[in-house]
Amino acid sequence: MKDTIGWALAGTGGITNKFFEGLQAAGGRAVAAVSRSKERAREFASKKGIENAYGDFDQMLDDADVDVVYIGAPHSVHKEMSVKALKAKKAVLCEKPCAINADELQAMLQAARDNNCFFMEAMWTRYLPPLVKVRQWLAQGFIGQVKMIQANFGFNAAFNPHSRIFDPCLGGGALLDAGIYPLSLISMVYGGQKPLGIASRMFLGETGVDEVTSAVLDYGESRIACASTAIRAQLVNDAWIYGTKGKIHIPNFVWAKTAKLLQEGENDQHCESEFIANGYNYEAQEVMQCLREGKTESAVMPWDESLTIMETMDAIRAQSGFRYPCEQAAA
């Protein structure tokens, strides 16, 4: 891998702007911006001081300065963009959820395998310092065996049937957009294990996407987890991890700035984050570190675990009979 890793940023919307800021703080170099419109790509590139602007994804892939593509477009195009990039031998950091369903993700991982390329789901929260500390506390057995996790992520989005979050054609809905955070946290704590059983409910709104969803997950050995998500109600977005010897509290865990360890009979320990920049710098650093070490996946967000989480979301949707239009066309 070259000393300076060249990034292409795909999509010019909300999250790409935030990721660009994090990338800069991580010392990364964006060499190309790509949009569906050449003009928007040019405008984005000139504002950010990025050398090349493309109005065509395939053309961007011919740019030899591009080593890794960051995909900040809606979920509905993650598979197409990732597979194209991987076939062009570019590494990929793909926004969460990295696909609409597990079948799509399987195809993406196969492309990464076939082309010996790096691929990672951009589950940025896992790389924040308080979450790194939580993994250490768990590994050190400070709270004993984990028995129960409760985690929520939900917000009250302004209703707009044409927005990404409410549009089924763009993979809208609470579960894929927000519910993936508690599910990913739960999976991280239970070591990437697949749940043995799931009981869930989703309530679909007028555009046909889920607006409120809850799931109870059974991990065996009397270990359980509860996750809730919403796009029409502001939840308390904390995570609690309860073990046989204590508990961990992560307030507002998606943007975790702190985590608290409460051991029975011990003083509380707090981890206050040295959260630098906007937090997206940590995942960018991880990608560049993996590329320099010649890895094809990150040990913190491995391929198999992204797939297990995707399968869990498929199972939750299946229990409520919720399919996306692209899946109905494929059926």
Ligand SMILES: NC(=O)c1ccc[n+]([C@@H]2O[C@H](COP(=O)([O-])OP(=O)(O)OC[C@H]3O[C@@H](n4cnc5c(N)ncnc54)[C@H](OP(=O)(O)O)[C@@H]3O)[C@@H](O)[C@H]2O)c1
């Ligand atoms: N990690 C996080 O914290 C976080 C936060 C928010 C969102 N996300 C994820 O990031 C992705 C994008 O979310 P966002 O909120 O940034 O959405 P957004 O503001 O709508 O931006 C997405 C961008 O993708 C491009 N795009 C839109 N529709 C497209 C299509 N059909 N085909 C190809 N490109 C299209 C557009 O850029 P052009 O018009 O320039 O092509 C658009 O500006 C989603 O998967 C979401 O889950 C992650």
